[in-house]
Amino acid sequence: MLYRFMEYQRAMFAPFAVWAANAASAFSDHENPLSQIPGAHMFATGYEMLSRLGQSDDKPGFGIAAIEHNGCVVPVVEQVVLERAFCRLLRFAPDPVALGPAASHTRPAVLVCAPLAGHHAVMLREVVETLLAEHIVYVTDWIDARCVPVVDGPFHLDDYVTELQAFIRQIGTEDPLHVIAICQATVPALAAVSLLASADEPAPRSLILMGGPIDARRSPTAVGRFAADHSLMWFQRNLIYTVPGRYAGAGRKVYPNFLQLAGLMAAQPGLLAASHWDYYLERAAGDYERAEALRRVCDGYHAVLDMAAEFYLDTIQIVFQEFRLAHDNWFVQGQLVRPQDIRATRLLTIEGEHDAISGCGQTHAAHALCRGIAARDKRHMTARHCGHYDLFSGTRWRSEIYPGIRTLTRQDT
Missing domain, CATH: 3.40.50.1820 (Alpha/Beta hydrolase fold, catalytic domain)
Incomplete structure (x- = not known):
């Protein structure tokens, strides 16, 4: 039941995450008039961080080209x-x-x-x-x-x-x-x-x-x-749940990712927050290369x-x-x-x-x-x-x- 509840919660938050991502894009797109207002890059960074709260837990690629x-x-x-x-x-x-x-x-x-x-x-x-x-x-x-x-x-x-x-x-x-x-x-x-x-x-x-x-x-x-x-x-x-029907592994007993992420954050409480905060600071400062490296770190922590x-x-x-x-x-x-x-x-x-x-x-x-x-x-x-x-x-x-x-x-x- 808990697994289903978490899926419902994720689905409910998804439209907000999409809206925040679109707002971040609007404030950072040089062809959009919103990008010309004072502090536009700060707005873009703030909305991008909001969108990350609702990001999917899909695995990112290694991306080593x-x-x-x-x-x-x-x-x-x-x-x-x-x-x-x-x-x-x-x-x-x-x-x-x-x-x-x-x-x-x-x-x-x-x-x-x-x-x-x-x-x-x-x-x-x-x-x-x-x-x-x-x-x-x-x-x-x-x-x-x-x-x-x-x-x-x-x-x-x-x-x-x-x-x-x-x-x-x-x-x-x-x-x-x-x-x-x-x-x-x-x-x-x-x-x-x-x-x-x-x-x-x-x-x-x-x-x-x-x-x-x-x-x-x-x-x-x-x-x-x-x-x-x-x-x-x-x-x-307390920790074993059944995979719901929308996944290929429906019916399989698992230790679900959302419980693991909660446990990892409890074991290292400041690690994930510090990584996201550093990412925010670098992006707000305009160091996009450093921010991109930190984004990959954050995505890696989040992908469970x-x-x-x-x-x-x-x-x-x-x-x-x-x-x-x-x-x-x-x-x-x-x-x-x-x-x-x-x-x-x-x-x-x-x-x-x-x-x-x-x-x-x-x-x-x-x-x-x-x-x-x-x-x-x-x-x-x-x-x-x-x-x-x-x-x-x-x-x-x-x-x-x-x-x-x-x-x-x-x-x-």
């Missing part, structure tokens, strides 16, 4: 490599013709495992754009569960792991391959690489885990404490998908209540996850000193679990004065986090 290489603008080719019911594997690479054969062949491949924890993968746009300077980039682009028909079956945490295994095998023709997993994705990524190692299958050259709950018992945050303090039945009764109920409940139970990976007691489709079997993969863990989502030590816990990796092939970084979102966006990502990743991924080139 080109990169700069040796002083030249090189087009970027985006393609869907593999398409499954719940995820698409995207590939981003500079146009090899424009780049030249020599530069194309020296680029290592990186699989960016986007978290399935609310935001769409486009939230990692800055990560993809930065990596593209010297890498071929693959991204797990998770599908909104409300768009997946019920006939396609359920999606569990185990399925996330097996999807990552399939993607690693798919990319396996490109050598070397490096895997970067962020936030929630760190847990299934470590499991996927562990299972590949246990089966003596080719493993990635390196595994980079960033700000994730490998062992959520360490420095527990409000997110982890909330999950541990409530029963699985509580989550099922529905999660399959079984996946969400599995994550609560396995990761935040029973800590199965840390207890060496996690079976994925009948196979025990054994991080100690990883030997040929280098490990880099990265944490933010002020991460309010995954506390300090939670990601570093992977070092003790991956005891088969030689000490010389393990490294840990703690970024000072760094929050959760700083790990993959903004100044600290570009100046502190990425250089450490680059050193690892370019080591063999």
